[in-house]
Amino acid sequence: MTVIMDSLKYPPCENLYIIQAPWGDLLHVWRTIDVPPNAPSWDPEKCLAETVKIQVHKVDLEAKKWVKINRLQCDGVLFLGHNDSLYRSAQVHPGLKSNHAYFTDDCKELTVAFKNSTRDMGVMDLENNAKKEIVSQIWSNWPCPTWITPNLMKLNQAFNK
Template sequence: MEFRESCCIGSSNGWLVFLEHKAVPFLFNPFKQIKIHLPSVDYLLGLKKMERNEDGEYELDYLKKNQRFFFKVCGKQQVRECFIQKAILSGKPDCNENFSVVLLCNNREEIAYHQRGYNSWTVIDVSHPPYRDIICHKNQLYALSDNNSIEVWDLGGRDYVGRIVNKSDIVLPFPYKSHTKGNSLRGFGTSKFYLVESCDDLLLIVRFIGDYVDFDGTLLTEWDLLTETCTQPKICPYKTCFFHVYQLDFDELKWVEVESLNDRALFLGGNQSVSVSVQSFPNCETNSIYFTDDCWEQMEEDYNYGGHDMGIYNIKDESFKPIYEFSSDKIQPPPCWIIPSAMLESQLGQCVASSPGYKFL
């Protein structure tokens, strides 16, 4: 199939989510070659026009908060940065499930969903925008907000006007270790956050990305770039430096640091975050985080770099290794993880069998 005019905005349950250049999304299963059309998101995003001109630029005309904007962007990833930050599914469309497609959009301020059988998108009534991440698990939607709270909605429940019912609002203290580390590295980079369901536990992954990193892993400031000791070919504009992993203790309402994932591996990036067992994926390294580049706001800032920030992180020894060796550091569009739903289903019994569970600090 031809996807030249489309932008991948998510991966979930073995399906890819694409956005066509006229703001019409669709689902695609690369393993079964099935395509499912979805309702247009032009009204949801306030788009009056989204077209590609002869120069390859995207012309955008949209309304936001009663203000009209018109501008041009060069790449499809910039379109994604502007409008849709994440797209996930609550189920598997190929199994005739009553699934929903959920979007984190409009600068992470809004969450919208489309339920199978309907021809529209509905904006969820949220309480604590903007949001850092969303995930679907057991027909419930979890959203992590910037104020560290987690909102939970029941995707199977509706009120009298058909809106999704808010189930709970959990306010949590931010993990002290990550807070302290972030403060000590302030001015060197930014953090990204991911929610991952793993064997019925809810994990929080904190990923620190240095704004400028030497190839030996040393964090640099903009001032360092001006000194004679730093030469441009040795500088990467942004790069992941470390991860912290936590599990939510629902009884104590706090994040507990995880020392080891045992036989699990995590996959993070532009996809719905996934935990897998290396028993089902023998080529995966245990106790590791596989990550791809999802820094949409920085991918077009540098001519030589973009989409390059990917690798394998070992939680035990805090080491990094490449997934593949690339001849170029400008990788557009960036890779996106996709895992066949049948392989994920085969792991359900393994979660019960892995009795040791996680090791905590």
């Protein structure tokens, strides 16, 4: 194992992701989860925390530091979630919005603890952190949604055996 940076002091409401970009760079993504200022008063039956900001940094391995990125290259699109984090191109997938992050709820424990809460799912514009819902809120204690990325080559090979 190669250490590329010293230890970090993680803020309590941050989800961190490491994503390899198509050109080889490592990206360090910070997803800030907090109770928004316009949230209703606290309710012990509901978790009101949600994604309020996403920041992307390129990992500079030689300088051992992060360089903030304001715009993703190659019409980039991020997918963030607890099962997988991906970098895709809106050029290849025209239904996606470039320079946006699509995210799903990462915390299955909160889903079980707060059964009447909404899911933290949406799409965020990385330029201004404006958030929109992907689908209407799901009110249930089902498992957290995941991104599914089938490997079509392996699937094709399996069918040809």
